[in-house]
Amino acid sequence: MPTMNVESFNLDHRHVDAPYIRVADVKTLPKGDVLTKYDIRFCQPNEDHLEMPTIHSIEHTFAELSRNHSENVIDFSPMGCQTGFYLLMAGEPAVEEIRDLVATTLTDLLGVDEVPAANVVQCGWGASHDLEGAKRAAQAMLDQRGSWAQVMKA
Known part of the structure; x- marks a missing residue:
């Protein structure tokens, strides 16, 4: 396939x-700033997916x-494709740092009683x-945090 x-x-x-969580891309902008995009994959592509209202609530809360x-x-x-999310960060944080950020934020999500900004004023x-x-x-x-470093099937 072509690139x-x-x-x-x-x-x-x-x-x-x-x-899994992986670095998907690193870009150095014209003035030297660095952006790093992480692939935060929740579901196995072409086998499972998240429903849109679930995705929407994860997106707002996270x-x-x-x-x-x-x-x-x-x-x-x-x-x-509804299988995960992209997290865009300033700089080039180590993927281990991002795994900790994701784990901490998802743990926070478990404790909320309402989705932030889930209303007609703040959301489309x-x-x-x-x-x-x-x-x-x-x-x-x-529950599967131990496998987040494993991106490709063995």
Whole structure:
């Protein structure tokens, strides 16, 4: 297959072993700033996925709570394939540091009583949330933390 411009399009999704966390891309901007994109994969591609209200609730909650633990979070956004998220960070934090940030933030998510900004004023589709689904997905991800470093099938 030809090399694509989008890094994840060059990843053979048949051979990954979700859940995992990996560095997906590192970019040095024209003025020298560095951005690092992490692939936070919850589900095995083409075998499982998260439902959109669950994704939406994880996205809102993680985006809000992760900033309590790091000043370098730029963005947390869902993958269109519904199998995970991209975490964009300023600098080039070690993947181990990101695994700790993800674990801490998902643990925080388990303790919330409502999704941040899940209303018609602060969200474009405030009715489309599933906090209980987000908590189940977060717990499932946390339960498999020991495998987060294993990206490819053995």
